[in-house]
Every structure is written in structure tokens, then in C-alpha cells.
Amino acid sequence: MQKQTTMCLLVHTCDLGDVVICVGETSVKYFSQHRGHDCELAHLRLTSAQRQTAAGLMAIGMPLDDVLDHMQLSGGNDNITYLHFTTRKDIQNIKRDFNISRGEVLHKNDADSVAAWVAQQQEGGQNIVRFIKFQGEEGTRGLNSDDFMLVLMANVQVVGLHQFAGPMKEVALDSTHGTNEYNFQLTTLLVIDDHGEGFPAAFCYSNTVTESSMCAFLSVCKETAAMDLSDVILMTDDTEVYASAWTHVMVRPARRLLCTWHINRAWRRNLSKVKGDRSTQDAVYKTL
Numbered sequence: 001m002q003k004q005t006t007m008c009l010l011v012h013t014c015d016l017g018d019v020v021i022c023v024g025e026t027s028v029k030y031f032s033q034h035r036g037h038d039c040e041l042a043h044l045r046l047t048s049a050q051r052q053t054a055a056g057l058m059a060i061g062m063p064l065d066d067v068l069d070h071m072q073l074s075g076g077n078d079n080i081t082y083l084h085f086t087t088r089k090d091i092q093n094i095k096r097d098f099n100i101s102r103g104e105v106l107h108k109n110d111a112d113s114v115a116a117w118v119a120q121q122q123e124g125g126q127n128i129v130r131f132i133k134f135q136g137e138e139g140t141r142g143l144n145s146d147d148f149m150l151v152l153m154a155n156v157q158v159v160g161l162h163q164f165a166g167p168m169k170e171v172a173l174d175s176t177h178g179t180n181e182y183n184f185q186l187t188t189l190l191v192i193d194d195h196g197e198g199f200p201a202a203f204c205y206s207n208t209v210t211e212s213s214m215c216a217f218l219s220v221c222k223e224t225a226a227m228d229l230s231d232v233i234l235m236t237d238d239t240e241v242y243a244s245a246w247t248h249v250m251v252r253p254a255r256r257l258l259c260t261w262h263i264n265r266a267w268r269r270n271l272s273k274v275k276g277d278r279s280t281q282d283a284v285y286k287t288l
């Protein structure tokens with residue numbers, strides 16, 4: 001249907017065809033099939049799922065440049081897609097559209113600032129806070145009253161855990177020490193994606209890393225993801241805290257691995273036990 005028009009605006013979309021919007025006596029001319037040129041990369045955009053992935057990475061604290069690298073590299077090598085040409089502007093637009101915090105300080109007192117940020121997250125539609133317990137509050141999940149714990153797990157991380165974790169798949173648990181003046185520790189639950197890269201599935205800030213605190217962290221992950229991670233290949237450091245907590249909350253892992261950093265350190269510490277001169281010890285180390 002067409003009528004006489006006074007002014008027209010041509011809008012071109014790759015997947016809908018030409019849409020002519022006319023001001024005055026309004027008329028719309030619609031083509032259900034694409035025409036005029038091929039679906040070139042310049043006319044394509046990130047899909048909703050790809051935008052959600054980028055938003056999830058930013059929500060868990062990944063820097064914009066690292067998010068950009070991740071998106072570009074996730075395009076694979078089979079064919080060229082828009083992912084390979086993702087720009088910093090695309091990432092900034094996603095950050096704006098998903099209303100991701102820019103890291104502002106909400107209160108001079110750190111505890112009050114964290115509490116305000118948690119309340120802000122819980123009021124929004126992209127809540128990543130799965131559990132919070134402040135020091136001085138009544139103990140729960142086996143934690144003491146003087147314990148602090150904050151568990152973060154974005155929706156995209158839940159999806160990643162379902163996709164990349166399972167029987168005979170690698171799962172890693174490790175903590176980073178001395179990240180702030182309070183000596184709180186950051187524990188990460190990590191899985192391996194389809195490209196062989198580490199994918200952080202959950203984060204836990206806590207004032208202690210003990211079997212009881214790790215049981216609390218893992219129980220939150222288990223309830224949030226609604227899945228039982230059985231028969232996994234669990235990689236940790238050389239303490240028993242993580243493996244014991246995993247066995248208590250999940251089930252005993254199919255295999256247990258020690259991370260290469262701890263193995264390498266143990267080898268170096270024990271080289272002095274090798275009989276022989278330095279060259280012999282070096283040969284043994286290289287052989288290992």
C-alpha cells in the first residue's frame with residue numbers, strides 16, 4: 001500500500017530490507033527479503049547473547065581492554081565474524097546499556113560502601129551478589145560471627161558453569177592473598193572453556209580460607225547453579241582445604257591435580273636431596 005508523501009526517510013537494515021518512513025501522509029514500504037547488497041560485516045552487529053557475555057565479563061570486574069580481547073579472540077579461526085571486529089566503542093555501549101557500575105565509591109567507610117553497593121545490586125535487574133555476610137553479623141552456613149564473605153556470580157557465569165563443568169572436566173580452586181589492606185582473600189572457582197582458556201565461574205571474598213569457609217562458598221555456588229558437580233578433575237594447591245570442602249559439598253572428585261606452580265616449587269626445594277653436583281641437579285630438574 002502506498003500513498004502520496006511529502007518527505008521520506010530511507011532506513012536500511014541488513015536483515016529486514018528497506019523501510020521507507022514518510023512524514024506527512026505516512027506510508028511504509030517494506031521488503032521482507034534482504035536486497036541491494038550482500039550481508040557484509042560492516043552491516044552486522046553483536047547478537048544479544050554476545051552482548052550479554054561481554055556484560056557479564058565486565059560485571060565480574062574484567063577490564064574493558066581484556067573484555068575486548070576476549071570478544072575478538074572468541075570469534076575462532078573458521079570464518080570471519082563481527083566478533084573479530086568488535087571495537088572499544090561496542091564494549092562501552094554495552095557497559096552503558098547494561099548499567100554496569102564504573103566503580104564509584106559510595107561511602108568513605110569501606111564496610112558501608114560495600115553494603116551500599118550490595119543494596120544497589122539487589123535493587124537492580126543484574127544482581128551478581130549471591131551471598132553476603134558482614135563481620136559482626138550472626139554466623140550462618142558454618143561461618144563465625146567475625147567472618148566476612150561476599151560471593152559474586154553473574155548470570156553468564158552460571159551459564160558458563162553449566163556449559164563447561166561436568167564429569168571428567170577440569171575445575172580449579174585457588175585463592176589470591178594480600179589483595180587489600182584488610183588481608184581479605186579472593187577465591188576463584190575456575191572452569192575451562194571450549195578454547196582451553198580459564199573461565200571464572202564464581203568469586204568469593206573472605207577474611208579466611210578454611211574448610212568451613214570454602215564449604216560455605218561452594219554451597220552457594222551449588223545452590224545458585226542448581227547443579228551437582230560430580231566426577232570432576234579438581235586442581236588446587238597443595239593444601240587439603242579445597243579438596244576436603246569440595247568432597248563435603250559436592251562429591252569426591254574423580255581425580256585430583258596439583259597446579260604446576262606448586263609442583264615446580266616443590267621440585268626446586270628438594271633438588272638439594274639429589275646426590276651430585278649442580279649440573280647433575282640441573283639435569284634432574286630438566287628431566288622432571
